[in-house]
Amino acid sequence: MADTEEMFLRAKHRTFSGLTEEAERQWTGPFCFVQAADPQLGLMKAWRIGDAVGGGDEWEEEVALTKQAVAGVNQLRPRPRFMVLCGDLVHAMPGTEFREAQERDLKEALRETDPSIPLVFVSGNHDLDQVPTPSTVEQYCRAWGDDYFSFWVGGVLCLVLNSQLYFNASACPQQKEAQETWLEAQLSRASSAEPKPKHILVFQHIPLYVKSHDEQDEYFNLPQEARQNLMERFKRAGVTAVFSGHYHRNAGGCHDGLDMVVTSAIGCQLGDDTHGVRLVAVTANAVVHRYYSLEQLGQRGVDEELRKMLQAC
Numbered sequence: 266m267a268d269t270e271e272m273f274l275r276a277k278h279r280t281f282s283g284l285t286e287e288a289e290r291q292w293t294g295p296f297c298f299v300q301a302a303d304p305q306l307g308l309m310k311a312w313r314i315g316d317a318v319g320g321g322d323e324w325e326e327e328v329a330l331t332k333q334a335v336a337g338v339n340q341l342r343p344r345p346r347f348m349v350l351c352g353d354l355v356h357a358m359p360g361t362e363f364r365e366a367q368e369r370d371l372k373e374a375l376r377e378t379d380p381s382i383p384l385v386f387v388s389g390n391h392d393l394d395q396v397p398t399p400s401t402v403e404q405y406c407r408a409w410g411d412d413y414f415s416f417w418v419g420g421v422l423c424l425v426l427n428s429q430l431y432f433n434a435s436a437c438p439q440q441k442e443a444q445e446t447w448l449e450a451q452l453s454r455a456s457s458a459e460p461k462p463k464h465i466l467v468f469q470h471i472p473l474y475v476k477s478h479d480e481q482d483e484y485f486n487l488p489q490e491a492r493q494n495l496m497e498r499f500k501r502a503g504v505t506a507v508f509s510g511h512y513h514r515n516a517g518g519c520h521d522g523l524d525m526v527v528t529s530a531i532g533c534q535l536g537d538d539t540h541g542v543r544l545v546a547v548t549a550n551a552v553v554h555r556y557y558s559l560e561q562l563g564q565r566g567v568d569e570e571l572r573k574m575l576q577a578c
Contacts, residue, residue, distance in 0.1 A: 272384060273372060276410030276425070279447060283383060284347070284416040284423075292420030292463045292549065295575040299338050299348040299382075300468075300554070301542040302510020303530035304331045304374075305391060306367040307356030312533050321356045321363055324370065327532040330540050330559065331374040334531050337562030338542070339379045341571065345544075346418050348382055351510035351528065352389025352428075352470025354409065359394050359401040368408055385425065388412045389470035389511065393429045398436045402427070413444050415451055421547055422455055422462040424448070428469040428509070431491040452502035464505040464552055472509035472527045478520040485512050499523055505552050508545075514538055515556050526554060546574035553577060 275282040306327040311320025338348055355367035378384055386409040393412070394401045402412055412427040427444055434441035455465055473492045475485050482488050487495070499507065506524035514536035516527035529538040539558040544567075546553050553574050561567060 272376065272378075272380075273386070273408070274410045275383060276386065276414045276416075279411060279414045281383070281385065281414060281416035284418055286415075286417045289417035289419055294419070295546065295548045296346045296419050297341075297343060297544060297546045297571055297575060298418070299341075299345045299542050300351060300508050300526070300528055300545055301334060301348060301531050302351040302470075302528045303353040303389070303513055303532055304334075304350065304371060305353040305356045305530065305532045306331075306371050307363060308353075308533040311356060312535075321367075324356070324363075324367055328370055328374050330531050331371065332377065333559045334540075334542055334562070335375060335377050337559060338382065339377070340563065341544075342568045343571065343575070344379070345382050347385050348378065348542075349385040349387060349425075349468050349508070351387045351468055351508060353391045353510065353530075354386065354389065356391055358391060359404050385416070385423075385468070386410055387425055387468050387470055387510075388427050388429065390429050390432070392470075393427070395429075396433050396436050397427075397429050397440070399440060402437060402440055413447065417462075419547075420463040422451075422465045424451055424465065424467045426467060426469040428471040428487065431487050431495070432471055449498075452498055452504075456502045461503070463549060464547060465499075465503055466552065467499065467504055467507040469507065469509050471511045472517065473507055473525050474518070475512055475516045475527060476518060478518070478525075496520070496523060508543075524552070528556065531559075544571055544574070546571065546577070548575060548577070551577070 306324035307321030309326045310323045311317045357364040416423050430441040508526045512527050513530045515529045517525045528543045541558040543556045
């Protein structure tokens with residue numbers, strides 16, 4: 266149990282073990298991290314056979330891809346300060362037949378991650394159900410840690426949100442209200458802090474938008490009312506970027522200085538992108554990033570490109 270606690274349950278009491286404000290409040294210079302999304306064990310076969318709801322009885326492909334991603338991340342130099350997985354960790358919904366086995370196999374695949382690279386987990390719609398309940402949220406937290414929390418890395422404040430509470434919280438309004446109260450306190454405190462965080466970064470599963478800040482509501486974005494509310498609050502607080510997954514394609518944009526980063530999947534691709542992860546370089550003046558396929562991640566030259574990103578701004 267100690268091993269499980271150390272690797273998979275580090276998000277507790279709305280913070281993250283080892284990456285607390287007390288330990289990481291001060292800017293210590295440029296660093297990098299890895300953003301990944303949607304390993305979603307079980308979706309590839311389900312999508313292939315046209316049964317994305319009831320399918321998902323095989324997931325060897327996703328396990329192999331996750332292991333490939335871990336191997337590539339372990340080789341990176343400079344070493345990432347953390348790796349964040351932005352939701353849909355598995356495909357099986359809470360309480361369904363393959364859920365427990367998919368979570369077990371994903372954890373086994375992730376155990377090879379270098380212990381010096383903390384794993385940060387973000388909840389997605391398949392992790393919580395399309396309409397989450399207090400029970401499904403609790404189940405997720407038992408398996409992966411808190412569904413929303415903050416952490417600090419080298420003077421940068423990171424906020425992890427449960428985006429499903431903005432998509433449909435009809436069955437758990439109290440959980441939504443609690444996250445809202447917590448988020449407002451985090452943003453208000455960050456805005457008035459001296460010194461201010463060098464950057465504020467947000468991680469969530471569902472993007473604010475896919476391509477345009479004023480696009481119509483759809484499955485792959487947050488509803489306009491919630492979207493505009495969050496964007497206004499993020500901008501007032503000085504948030505630099507929002508990182509998400511869910512779309513299974515690379516997308517995003519920038520509006521009024523707020524970068525919306527939509528990263529494709531480790532697992533099933535729904536467009537023309539390849540299985541991959543995003544490398545993010547954080548400097549005093551900018552947050553720059555590039556998506557790499559899993560094949561590229563293991564090649565020579567990536568480290569040099571990453572160092573150039575860290576020196577660019």
